[in-house]
Amino acid sequence: METLPRTISGSVPPNLSLPPNNTCRHRLLTYRHGFTHLNLNLPILRSQGRSTLFPKVQCSSQPISKNNIDFSDPDWKSKYQQDFERRFNIPHITDIFPDAHSFPSTFCLRMRTPVNEDFAEGYPSDEEWHGYINNNDRVLLKVIHYSSPTSAGAECIDPNCTWVEQWVHRAGPREKIFFKPEEVKAAIVTCGGLCPGLNDVIRQIVITLEIYGVRNIVGIPFGYRGFSDKGLAEMPLSRKVVQNVHLSGGSLLGVSRGGPSVSDIVTSMEEKGINMLFVLGGNGTHAGANAIHNECRKRKLKVAVVGVPKTIDNDILLMDKTFGFDTAVEEAQRAINSAYIEAHSAYHGIGIVKLMGRSSGFIAMQSSLASGQVDICLIPEVPFNLHGPHGVLRHLKYLIETKGSAVVCVAEGAGQNLVEKTNATDASGNIVLGDVGVHIQQETKKYFKEIGIPADVKYIDPTYMIRACRANASDGILCTVLGQNAVHGAFAGYSGITVGICNTHYVYFPIPEVISHAREVDPNSRMWHRCLTSTGQPDFI
Numbered sequence: 001m002e003t004l005p006r007t008i009s010g011s012v013p014p015n016l017s018l019p020p021n022n023t024c025r026h027r028l029l030t031y032r033h034g035f036t037h038l039n040l041n042l043p044i045l046r047s048q049g050r051s052t053l054f055p056k057v058q059c060s061s062q063p064i065s066k067n068n069i070d071f072s073d074p075d076w077k078s079k080y081q082q083d084f085e086r087r088f089n090i091p092h093i094t095d096i097f098p099d100a101h102s103f104p105s106t107f108c109l110r111m112r113t114p115v116n117e118d119f120a121e122g123y124p125s126d127e128e129w130h131g132y133i134n135n136n137d138r139v140l141l142k143v144i145h146y147s148s149p150t151s152a153g154a155e156c157i158d159p160n161c162t163w164v165e166q167w168v169h170r171a172g173p174r175e176k177i178f179f180k181p182e183e184v185k186a187a188i189v190t191c192g193g194l195c196p197g198l199n200d201v202i203r204q205i206v207i208t209l210e211i212y213g214v215r216n217i218v219g220i221p222f223g224y225r226g227f228s229d230k231g232l233a234e235m236p237l238s239r240k241v242v243q244n245v246h247l248s249g250g251s252l253l254g255v256s257r258g259g260p261s262v263s264d265i266v267t268s269m270e271e272k273g274i275n276m277l278f279v280l281g282g283n284g285t286h287a288g289a290n291a292i293h294n295e296c297r298k299r300k301l302k303v304a305v306v307g308v309p310k311t312i313d314n315d316i317l318l319m320d321k322t323f324g325f326d327t328a329v330e331e332a333q334r335a336i337n338s339a340y341i342e343a344h345s346a347y348h349g350i351g352i353v354k355l356m357g358r359s360s361g362f363i364a365m366q367s368s369l370a371s372g373q374v375d376i377c378l379i380p381e382v383p384f385n386l387h388g389p390h391g392v393l394r395h396l397k398y399l400i401e402t403k404g405s406a407v408v409c410v411a412e413g414a415g416q417n418l419v420e421k422t423n424a425t426d427a428s429g430n431i432v433l434g435d436v437g438v439h440i441q442q443e444t445k446k447y448f449k450e451i452g453i454p455a456d457v458k459y460i461d462p463t464y465m466i467r468a469c470r471a472n473a474s475d476g477i478l479c480t481v482l483g484q485n486a487v488h489g490a491f492a493g494y495s496g497i498t499v500g501i502c503n504t505h506y507v508y509f510p511i512p513e514v515i516s517h518a519r520e521v522d523p524n525s526r527m528w529h530r531c532l533t534s535t536g537q538p539d540f541i
């Protein structure tokens with residue numbers, strides 16, 4: 001990432017040109033500069049899922065979510081709302097098969113043991129169940145009415161911060177279903193990296209499918225690769241198989257990156273007779289799931305493709321959080337506490353902990369906040385220098401002189417402009433990052449040696465230990481609800497959707513809306529400022 005120049009006027013650095021399709025949005029940044037605060041209205045350019053901040057760049061397009069609105073048009077608000085409704089409409093099987101039949105749901109909201117003779121012929125007709133979700137139920141996406149664009153974190157559509165309602169579809173079981181359970185072959189696939197909670201979601205999908213009456217349920221082994229590799233057989237799944245899988249981390253089915261083309265995946269689905277596909281993965285996996293959904297439509301296949309966002313980095317847009325994130329933050333406490341103990345017990349001890357977060361610093365930020373033991377938190381969204389009068393090393397010297405020890409928490413994607421580029425990509429095409437944790441450790445040792453102050457530097461990288469954990473209780477509940485809602489969405493006939501939690505309610509999103517770029521920590525957000533307040537760190541540029 002480019003470092004934000006110290007001057008507030010400037011232009012795009014000569015070595016960086018703006019791609020023509022760059023999306024561009026403005027955000028008012030309260031930029032802390034030494035002891036002063038500068039308010040800059042900076043355009044944020046999105047490129048390869050990362051934000052790069054430049055002052056005074058000409059943006060030819062309006063903010064992406066505002067669709068070039070003409071605010072002098074008295075109808076702009078209703079037009080915006082209509083456009084929002086269109087964008088967040090969730091694809092349904094009847095879009096392609098207008099004559100598709102629906103059936104009364106086989107999902108029972110109340111259950112009694114089958115041996116109960118009183119209900120052998122079904123439930124009494126006067127027993128009413130009010131547990132189904134109406135297709136027109138909606139959840140409000142934005143719940144704060146900002147009265148001024150200068151309110152912290154303000155996301156105003158127009159200069160007057162007009163209140164514009166943005167509603168998204170409520171998740172849950174519908175009264176009418178579009179698949180007969182006996183005709184369903186459901187498959188579950190887990191792709192990308194590991195994340196606490198994968199097994200919990202698999203378990204709930206299987207259990208809920210069985211409650212609908214589905215008997216043909218399989219797991220695709222090792223991600224999308226399992227659709228093409230001849231040596232990988234699908235795994236039959238049932239309540240019995242998945243009963244205890246949530247007690248351990250990892251994925252019962254295995255994960256992988258890379259794999260076959262979308263066309264080959266859909267051909268394989270046709271051969272296997274799969275008409276419900278549950279896809280657990282991050283941005284890449286969801287891009288794949290959306291492409292599979294589109295390919296099924298192109299081939300006129302009556303298939304439901306439903307995603308469950310899996311990203312330990314918490315970098316999927318619009319959701320309160322994704323499963324596994326809470327567990328990661330909790331587990332990171334152990335590493336931070338160890339770093340603190342080491343640093344605190346040593347003479348001039350410095351503990352450095354690297355946490356996951358490829359382009360988003362949520363784990364590092366929340367873990368630092370939760371621990372209260374971190375002096376310096378470094379995330380990809382906020383540029384920093386190591387050297388120089390305002391650099392991290394100078395502040396470490398200050399901490400050693402004043403406190404005697406220090407703890408640094410750094411996200412893996414932070415400060416990538418400071419480390420050597422690897423020029424490597426993984427099987428999915430993701431850039432392999434340079435190791436910023438090791439770099440900071442080495443530079444810290446060098447710096448203290450040069451200035452002749454002894455420092456005992458300890459480095460902890462707990463990333464894969466954190467990722468392999470089983471989900472904690474709060475993630476366990478989230479996984480349960482997401483897994484159940486994924487099945488409800490598929491039976492309701494929706495496809496090309498993903499499930500999420502939004503303002504504590506469960507919703508369905510069309511996939512493209514949540515993966516257009518990675519969700520990032522807003523450096524102007526209250527949460528990041530809370531983190532800075534907690535660590536007491538200055539700006540490092």
Ligand SMILES: Nc1ncnc2c1ncn2[C@@H]1O[C@H](COP(=O)(O)OP(=O)(O)OP(=O)(O)O)[C@@H](O)[C@H]1O
Pocket residue numbers: 191192193194223224225256257258259262281282283284285286287288289291310311312427428430
């Ligand atoms: N644009 C795309 N279209 C189709 N498939 C894709 C696309 N991007 C990635 N994939 C496929 O999705 C799978 C997972 O992608 P990736 O390795 O990027 O993980 P991810 O889902 O982003 O999860 P993580 O958060 O762990 O990185 C891979 O099999 C990859 O081939």
Ligand SMILES: O=P(O)(O)OC[C@H]1O[C@](O)(CO)[C@@H](O)[C@@H]1O
Pocket residue numbers: 192193194282311312313356357358412426467
């Ligand atoms: O080593 P792997 O499996 O490629 O995964 C590492 C990546 O996966 C993630 O956990 C999720 O994207 C990132 O934080 C990390 O960069």
Ligand SMILES: [Mg+2]
Pocket residue numbers: 192282283284430
């Ligand atoms: Mg990814």
